[in-house]
Amino acid sequence: MANKEKKDGRSRRELITLGSAFGLMGIAGLGSAGALFKYMMPVVSYGTPQKFLVPVEDLPDVGDEMIFDDMKVVVRRQTDKEVAAISLVCTHLGCTVNRVETGFLCPCHGSQYDSDGIVVGGPAPKTLPWLDIKIVPGGQIEIDTGTSLPENSFFEVA
Known part of the structure; x- marks a missing residue:
């Protein structure tokens, strides 16, 4: 057996x-x-899109930037009449990037972006979003953190 x-x-x-x-x-x-x-796979949660106002007279000088930490946005002035807003939320996992000499750096996983928010290194899958800007009454601009525009999207302010 x-x-x-x-x-x-x-x-x-x-x-x-x-x-x-x-x-x-x-x-x-x-x-x-x-x-x-x-x-x-990135799990980015940007939260509720928010709009905020900035007085035109408070905008930075030509060639300078102003960082709004609480809104996670940097506002850049290109010329006397052109401004842009770039989100500071990393496109990898949603951490807030820091401004460094060469551009932006994510402290969480090391994603690196150039000064225009274009990915130059790290795990980030896409560039930092450029945000929509509108002129509103009262000499202010409105920045919409819920929009995403192509790089180098500058807006005219008078």
């Missing part, structure tokens, strides 16, 4: 054990691959 259990040199118990082991390794591998895939 012992010979009937071993046809190819393995018993039925060994085959079931090996099959179970390979099945469990496959399930563990799929679980790990799923977790890795989820980790690699």
